[in-house]
Amino acid sequence: MVAPTIYEQLRDRIRTEQPVGLCTVIEGPSVGAKLLIAPEQPAQGSLGDPELDRIVARDALAELEAGRSGVRHYGPQGQTTPEDLIDTDTVSVFVESFARPPxxxxxxxxxxxxxxxxxxxxxxxxxxxxxxxxxxxxxxxxxxxxxxxxxxxxxxxxxxxxxxxxxxxxxxxxxxxxxxxxxxxxxxxxxxxxxxxxxxxxxxxxxxxxxxxxxxxxxxxxxxxxxxxxxxxxxxxxxxxxxxxxxxxxxxxxxxxxxxxxxxxxxxxxxx
Amino acid sequence: MREILDDIERWRQNGRRVAVARVVNIEGSGPRDPGAAMAVNEDGEVAGSVSGGCVEGAVVGEALAILHGDGQPKLVTFGYSDDDAFAVGLTCGGIIHLFLEPLNW
Missing domain, CATH: 3.40.50.720 (NAD(P)-binding Rossmann-like Domain)
Incomplete structure (x- = not known):
């Protein structure tokens, strides 16, 4: 059996009203890369770096809990402190939350x-x-x-x-x-x-x-x-x-x- | 995305390629929040919207260019401060940042 794609997993969770978050690199080295997150499940896909994936997944779960969507900026390995971001390429990630309906x-x-x-x-x-x-x-x-x-x-x-x-x-x-x-x-x-x-x-x-x-x-x-x-x-x-x-x-x-x-x-x- | 899934699925089942545009950021007054989404298939059919109707026409053009061109995702900005790239503005005076990509993931 073919494993479901990121899109198919997203579609199925939205349709069954299970909370899910979709993270997409919109600026940086791998534009378009995806990470799909859901509570109590391993993240699917990758944004191009395992440490970046870990940090973004953590943030995206919190955003999902609050039902918020927006753009977040990171260093190439998920750095978030301003000093670490000086003189380095940043990665902009659009974190989109599909919270369960109210x-x-x-x-x-x-x-x-x-x-x-x-x-x-x-x-x-x-x-x-x-x-x-x-x-x-x-x-x-x-x-x-x-x-x-x-x-x-x-x-x-x-x-x-x-x-x-x-x-x-x-x-x-x-x-x-x-x-x-x-x-x-x-x-x-x-x-x-x-x-x-x-x-x-x-x-x-x-x-x-x-x-x-x-x-x-x-x-x-x-x-x-x-x-x-x-x-x-x-x-x-x-x-x-x-x-x-x-x-x-x-x-x-x-x-x-x-x-x-x-x-x-x-x-x-x-x-x- | 929720409200355009049925259209996307119908197109996919008919073997049509699809591009998706999502609002990722709004500056100033904007009609739709981040996450508002619009899908365009290779025949130019449209589902959903990303503004109050101000930029949809231009988004269709951008989406078709992606589907019939290099297929590379891109960030597109519409708004009054954007005088060179696009002759399309928002009547509300806000700036809207969209991410366009082919649905190939």
Whole structure:
């Protein structure tokens, strides 16, 4: 059997959503040379020098972890300190990261869920819909989701909460304290980058009381909640609401100041 | 690269040679981040994009020159500061560095 080429390995890992990094010499002695890296696997290919390969692989794994791509400069044997790079040819390497897609977990199989799942797919999320009610949490209602789970929130957080990181999002749309209190409690114990919780200002106030009873009292943890969820753009339909939620996720990530519903007061839906 | 894999695979299965252009660096305002990719086959068919439509035409020309010429990978820069090499600029005023290569690896 012929061994797969670098391109074929890259293609297969991208298609199966496994993280992979492609390092390419773009300036230096062997322009076009490739090194393919993946977590817990030996690097494939070579940039022309074993020591350079070792150093670039180390850096590329860190870049992959952060989901960053960019050009890095080295000496011919992977030197990185500025003194070592004086009077020597440098090698410029384009390190391209193909991180796994970000995840969005949506709790509550309601009308808003289908719209949010659709918009999240457009943005490249891997979408999980979770609800304890078997009649609502069906594949047929959410064909756009990557996964539909009939489960209470806690088992999911216990099993897979460790997977969530800065690029991921948890959106809690149930408005039912039985379900959204454990979902919030599970989410604040993860490293997830965004936690949004749906509800009117009244629902929100009641929910905060219940969350306090459940032990959510520290300001730093409460501050992670975007509740009520979404930007204050006057969204009314499920589709518009989905846009307001996703726009808030983007704004939180980029650190732009935009009017979130959380930071205002008064009715969320003014009369049309 | 992710979004152009299907086209690349179809071309490869039809025995077409393919060149790939990737954004490796952006200076100033640029429409696409490093990693944005475009593929061109030997018949001039195109998949993907590397800018907001400002430089794609010139990239096709460069890619075809590689496929029908010496096949050597190269760095290409587009932007306002680049007055001699290419008469193609970005309306946003940024500078975009692309790496072009044949898909033979």
């Amino acid at each position: 995840q969005m977990w949506i709790f509550g199989a309601v009308d808003f869920t289908a719209s949010l799942a659709k918009v999240a797919k457009v943005l490249g999320y891997r979408v999980t819909v979770c609800d304890a009610r078997e009649v609502f949490a069906t594949r047929r209602r959410f064909p756009m989701a990557d996964e539909v789970l009939v489960s209470w929130p806690m088992p999911l957080f216990v099993q897979r909460g460790h997977e969530l990181g800065q690029r991921d999002a948890v959106c809690i749309l149930t408005h039912d304290p039985k379900f959204d209190v454990p979902a919030v409690m599970g989410a604040v114990d993860t490293r997830v980058g965004y936690i949004g919780v749906m509800g009117s200002r009244k629902t929100h106030a009641k929910r905060m009381d219940r969350l306090a009873e459940a032990g959510l009292t520290e300001a730093v943890r409460i501050d992670r909640l975007m509740s009520p969820i979404g930007l204050d753009i006057g969204a009314r339909t499920p589709e518009e609401t989905a846009i307001s939620i996703c726009a808030e996720i983007i704004a939180r990530r980029t650190g732009r100041s935009t009017p979130s519903l959380r930071d205002g007061s008064g009715a969320i839906h003014s009369a049309p």
